[in-house]
Amino acid sequence: MKHFVYILFSETANKYYIGETNNLERRLEEHLSHFFENSFTKIAEDWELFLKIECKDIFEARKIERHIKKMKSKKYLENLKKYPEIIKKLKEK
Template identity: 40%
Template sequence: MTFYLYILYSKKLDKYYVGATQNIQKRLVSHLSNHQGFTARAKDWVVVYQETFQSKEAAYAREKQIKSWKSRKMILKLILENDNK
């Protein structure tokens, strides 16, 4: 099975959201729906970055690593490095 680490961006909030899932498109629909939580504050989330993993554990470990940075600057660097490939 394939799992993904993804980063969403909301222009309205000027914020990033980091998550992991098995189906990015289905998860994005969930983020854009009416629900409780951080992503409920905006309806303009777009996927700006993703990585592929062969296990759920690896995807969630990468999510935890990126969240531990607590750094917008490092997230932007990661996204920009990917854009330059």
């Protein structure tokens, strides 16, 4: 089953959020409606999809999600979008 790593961005909070899911549309709606009461995304109302990475399965998605979070860098997130070859290399690891 396909999975996605997704990155959301809030202009008002000037923050990114990184997650993974097998149903991107549902997950975005959950973030926007504050479905999860203690979620980080509760800090803003204007989350938008910044980037999505389609993965072959949950294991690949979680590995990539962990890697991206470990980088702790807004510049890295922006470079992921700017240079798709970075994503290709992440999938090959």
